[in-house]
Amino acid sequence: MKVLILVDAINGQPKNTSLELLTAAAGASEIITASFGPGSSQLSLGSWGVTKHYHGEAGALAKHNPAAYLEALFKIVESEKPAVILANSNTLNKDVFARLAVRLDAAFASDVTELQLQPFKARRPLYSGKCTATVTMADGATKILLVRSNQLPVVVQNKSTTPQLIATDVATPTMELTNVAKSTSTALDLTEANIIVSGGRGLKEADNFKLITAMAEPLGATVGASRAVVDLGWVPHSMQVGQTGKTVAPSLYIAAAISGAIQHLAGMSSSKVIVAINSDEKAPIFQKATYGLVGDVFQIAPALAEEFKALQK
Amino acid sequence: MRVYICLKQVPDTETRVKVAASGSQLDETGIKWVINPYDEFAIEEAIKFKEANPQATVTAVTVGPKARVNQALLTAMAMGADDSLLIDCSDALDPLTTAKLLAAAIKKEGEPHLIYTGKLSIDGSFSATGPMLAELLKIPHVSVVSAIQYNGTTLSVQREVEGGTTETYSAPTPALIAANKGLNKPRFASLPGIMKAKKKPMKEIPATELGFNPGMVKVQLTQYELPKDRPACKMIPGEPQQQAKELVRLLREEAKVL
Ligand SMILES: Cc1cc2nc3c(=O)[nH]c(=O)nc-3n(C[C@H](O)[C@H](O)[C@H](O)COP(=O)(O)OP(=O)(O)OC[C@H]3O[C@@H](n4cnc5c(N)ncnc54)[C@H](O)[C@@H]3O)c2cc1C
Ligand SMILES: Nc1ncnc2c1ncn2[C@@H]1O[C@H](COP(=O)(O)O)[C@@H](O)[C@H]1O
Numbered sequence: 001m002k003v004l005i006l007v008d009a010i011n012g013q014p015k016n017t018s019l020e021l022l023t024a025a026a027g028a029s030e031i032i033t034a035s036f037g038p039g040s041s042q043l044s045l046g047s048w049g050v051t052k053h054y055h056g057e058a059g060a061l062a063k064h065n066p067a068a069y070l071e072a073l074f075k076i077v078e079s080e081k082p083a084v085i086l087a088n089s090n091t092l093n094k095d096v097f098a099r100l101a102v103r104l105d106a107a108f109a110s111d112v113t114e115l116q117l118q119p120f121k122a123r124r125p126l127y128s129g130k131c132t133a134t135v136t137m138a139d140g141a142t143k144i145l146l147v148r149s150n151q152l153p154v155v156v157q158n159k160s161t162t163p164q165l166i167a168t169d170v171a172t173p174t175m176e177l178t179n180v181a182k183s184t185s186t187a188l189d190l191t192e193a194n195i196i197v198s199g200g201r202g203l204k205e206a207d208n209f210k211l212i213t214a215m216a217e218p219l220g221a222t223v224g225a226s227r228a229v230v231d232l233g234w235v236p237h238s239m240q241v242g243q244t245g246k247t248v249a250p251s252l253y254i255a256a257a258i259s260g261a262i263q264h265l266a267g268m269s270s271s272k273v274i275v276a277i278n279s280d281e282k283a284p285i286f287q288k289a290t291y292g293l294v295g296d297v298f299q300i301a302p303a304l305a306e307e308f309k310a311l312q313k
Numbered sequence: 314m315r316v317y318i319c320l321k322q323v324p325d326t327e328t329r330v331k332v333a334a335s336g337s338q339l340d341e342t343g344i345k346w347v348i349n350p351y352d353e354f355a356i357e358e359a360i361k362f363k364e365a366n367p368q369a370t371v372t373a374v375t376v377g378p379k380a381r382v383n384q385a386l387l388t389a390m391a392m393g394a395d396d397s398l399l400i401d402c403s404d405a406l407d408p409l410t411t412a413k414l415l416a417a418a419i420k421k422e423g424e425p426h427l428i429y430t431g432k433l434s435i436d437g438s439f440s441a442t443g444p445m446l447a448e449l450l451k452i453p454h455v456s457v458v459s460a461i462q463y464n465g466t467t468l469s470v471q472r473e474v475e476g477g478t479t480e481t482y483s484a485p486t487p488a489l490i491a492a493n494k495g496l497n498k499p500r501f502a503s504l505p506g507i508m509k510a511k512k513k514p515m516k517e518i519p520a521t522e523l524g525f526n527p528g529m530v531k532v533q534l535t536q537y538e539l540p541k542d543r544p545a546c547k548m549i550p551g552e553p554q555q556q557a558k559e560l561v562r563l564l565r566e567e568a569k570v571l
Contacts, residue, residue, distance in 0.1 A: 091474045098441035099448035107531040130330040133534035175453040175484040183477030252570040273568045289546040303557035
């Protein structure tokens with residue numbers, strides 16, 4: 001079975017989410033990879049058993065333009081004809097691979113959370129995490145699977161292939177990516193974060209959200225929010241966790257002054273450990289929490305921030 | 314100038330999911346069906362476009378079982394869509410099949426200038442139907458869109474991707490836009506709007522007339538499972554400082570997540 005993996009890189013190294021995919025493909029008879037953007041030819045992938053690596057650093061592939069990625073990947077897939085294509089389930093890749101699925105008349109699934117290639121088994125959430133389902137794909141169709149971060153194990157491989165490097169380029173697409181404004185935050189995205197601290201309406205005022213940030217900072221955690229505070233304009237929608245926000249599954253989720261409405265729970269209840277801080281012991285969030293702290297967020301949050309700071313030392 | 318809105322009817326977000334005996338669908342008893350929340354931004358954007366371009370005709374399109382999805386189209390027309398297309402299909406579809414039916418219907422109906430979809434459906438949540446439809450029609454698309462500037466035959470479109478990065482795209486029309494929250498504030502259907510909607514045309518097309526056969530569906534979702542019950546919550550008593558200390562100890566020693 002031939003597997004093609006789109007590798008995301010950061011600082012010249014494959015991201016952890018890509019290592020998850022490389023691990024999942026470890027038993028495949030042939031693993032080929034593709035990666036685009038500056039430095040994409042420099043990734044060390046030999047220990048993962050990769051035999052060919054397609055890269056493209058310049059021109060339209062220098063930026064994350066889905067239209068350019070699509071053309072590059074289509075060229076690669078036409079010559080390699082992989083049986084399975086794997087990539088991280090992010091915004092860019094959903095744009096690219098949904099369209100690629102049309103060209104290949106492929107079987108496509110995004111947001112996969114469980115994956116085994118031989119024998120094939122995949123599962124994904126439905127109803128924003130209110131349930132999960134097995135993904136059955138028609139025989140004979142190319143399988144395209146976009147897998148969520150932090151779902152699959154990473155097992156370091158010690159193979160020693162020397163991937164053949166193949167440069168790719170594409171014509172400038174009619175749809176141009178004209179501007180990229182990076183956020184100043186260095187925290188991981190909510191969907192990739194290992195620890196998330198979220199705040200809700202019980203904080204009373206926008207300014208009090210700094211209590212949440214103060215807990216997050218020493219942990220290197222990403223800050224999230226309930227829809228109530230997004231609607232109040234305290235924080236942007238990109239921080240909303242829940243059925244109409246982001247679905248997250250960190251190893252630690254701290255919900256402070258969040259009641260735990262069904263739409264919020266849908267987005268975070270597959271987190272490994274959940275901590276709830278709430279003054280109302282009957283708040284629904286406690287039904288999903290691992291640890292519960294009944295009390296005043298204005299007292300508990302600063303105390304926790306101190307404890308988290310002490311851990312750093 | 315034709316403008317299309319693709320909308321899906323989904324269970325209300327309040328729905329407590331129960332799995333049907335088959336294991337491959339929801340137990341639909343008592344479910345309240347609503348327009349997918351992201352599709353409301355698509356509807357609003359299309360109506361706003363028409364307000365600025367009165368020569369445009371806005372058509373709402375959906376694929377689903379006619380007995381229930383007609384309500385979603387009526388709502389879209391009550392909000393301001395001119396007419397609607399109901400592609401009647403009761404099978405569970407994958408996004409590619411849905412996109413193929415939408416593409417076939419739109420090709421029959423008339424060249425699009427713009428197509429609006431939601432960024433994802435809150436039931437299937439594939440984030441794929443819009444991009445697939447755009448590919449089938451060979452037009453560009455931008456997804457997760459939070460702002461659009463219309464400059465004649467080009468659009469300048471903004472979206473936010475992971476990590477809070479904002480990207481701006483320039484795309485020629487015709488194009489497909491998949492709307493995110495924040496793009497606009499969807500209006501409510503007014504009473505006169507609801508009355509008017511009843512007289513607006515709703516065209517019904519059986520999916521088979523658009524080439525549908527069940528063999529087209531390549532992805533099936535089966536063996537639905539509810540999340541496992543979580544063990545009961547361990548309450549940490551005491552004064553805030555004690556609670557904080559004990560929590561950190563448990564997170565390190567018991568849960569081993571710090
Ligand atoms: C279509 C739709 C989609 C939705 N999607 C989402 C979504 O994606 N995400 C989402 O989060 N919500 C969503 N919601 C909204 C959801 O129903 C709730 O309204 C929202 O989650 C409530 O946010 P909250 O918990 O911050 O506020 P509240 O429900 O007001 O809860 C505040 C909590 O703070 C506690 N509190 C108050 N004071 C203190 C104190 N001093 N110390 C400690 N605790 C205190 C209170 O006991 C209470 O439990 C959606 C709703 C709809 C209709
Ligand atoms: N059955 C359908 N009928 C019409 N539009 C749909 C249908 N399913 C999905 N869409 C559109 O495609 C978007 C993305 O859906 P999905 O790919 O399921 O996440 C939705 O927000 C709708 O705009």
